[in-house]
Amino acid sequence: xxxxxxxxxxxxxxxxxxxxxxxxxxxxxxxxxxxxxxxxxxxxxxxxxxxxxxxxxxxxxxxxxxxxxxxxxxxxxxxxxxxxxxxxxxxxxxxxxxxxxxxxxxxxxxxxxxxxxxxxxxxxxxxxxxxxxxxxxxxxxxxxxxxxxxxxxxxxxxxxxxxxxxxxxxxxxxxxxxxxxxxxxxxxxxxxxxxxxxxxxxxxxxxxxxxx
Amino acid sequence: xxxxxxxxxxxxxxxxxxxxxxxxxxxxxxxxxxxxxxxxxxxxxxxxxxxxxxxxxxxxxxxxxxxxxxxxxxxxxxxxxxxxxxxxxxxxxxxxxx
Numbered sequence: 424x425x426x427x428x429x430x431x432x433x434x435x436x437x438x439x440x441x442x443x444x445x446x447x448x449x450x451x452x453x454x455x456x457x458x459x460x461x462x463x464x465x466x467x468x469x470x471x472x473x474x475x476x477x478x479x480x481x482x483x484x485x486x487x488x489x490x491x492x493x494x495x496x497x498x499x500x501x502x503x504x505x506x507x508x509x510x511x512x513x514x515x516x517x518x519x520x521x522x523x524x525x526x527x528x529x530x531x532x533x534x535x536x537x538x539x540x541x542x543x544x545x546x547x548x549x550x551x552x553x554x555x556x557x558x559x560x561x562x563x564x565x566x567x568x569x570x571x572x573x574x575x576x577x578x579x580x581x582x583x584x585x586x587x588x589x590x591x592x593x594x595x596x597x598x599x600x601x602x603x604x605x606x607x608x609x610x611x612x613x614x615x616x617x618x619x620x621x622x623x624x625x626x627x628x629x630x631x632x633x634x635x
Numbered sequence: 636x637x638x639x640x641x642x643x644x645x646x647x648x649x650x651x652x653x654x655x656x657x658x659x660x661x662x663x664x665x666x667x668x669x670x671x672x673x674x675x676x677x678x679x680x681x682x683x684x685x686x687x688x689x690x691x692x693x694x695x696x697x698x699x700x701x702x703x704x705x706x707x708x709x710x711x712x713x714x715x716x717x718x719x720x721x722x723x724x725x726x727x728x729x730x731x732x733x
Contacts, residue, residue, distance in 0.1 A: 426728070426729055429725050429728055429729050430729060432649075432652065432725060433722070433725055433726070433729075435649065435652070435653070435656075436652065436656045436722070439653050439656035439657055439672070440656050440657070440659060440660045442672065443656075443657040443660060443661055443664070443668075443672055444660040444661055526671060529668070529671055529672065530661070530664065530668045530671075530672070
């Protein structure tokens, strides 16, 4: 065997180790798409809030039914944003997977999904509990913090850069804890701006050369 | 010392080397996942896995998911040692033959 062959063998080993343990086809554009959904969602939420306060002032006081209605609208909006973000995110990642000609649903994808879902589902139930107990102001910071933890957990099974996005989400969530009624702005930063910035950075780092 | 002597004959096959690489970074992997990742046929993979098992490099665990068999493979300490030795020999050769 020649040197060239030995080097090739070592490269093969590294590739096998990486491909079997990390899902590396996540596209940066998925992040950008999710971020845009987040920002759009925050904007619509702002409109809903503004309309609520207009009614509040006209009425000159609090109304139980109207407040419940506001909550319901926001929860529905949140779920729609989540679906749109996941859908558009999946679209760009699938597109990249097809380009790279690897299989999407392999061991690494399964591991990534399980490990991101554990903290995320925990967070989801925690937030449902917060809403149930009327601790609404805590919803925004809690979702940011659990999302950040989920990303950090997931970073072991995908691009390690995801870890930094996770850390940023946690920081934004923790700051939000001290500015409780400004949750919408922190959400816009955490789910909108951070995703877009992260997505562009990742696209620049890993995909730019492949596309050009 | 002849450095080529340190290269493990068993790892000359790319498929066996692939199996070991995957098992070094994953605690337990089942037959189908190995097959998918290495892009080989059932029979081919099975015979390579047999060789590795006979040499004491693999632990085999036969289980069931419902009625279907689910055989998983894990690396043994001896396998880990052999693989690391093989890697070191490869690196050594690259370094000292220039």
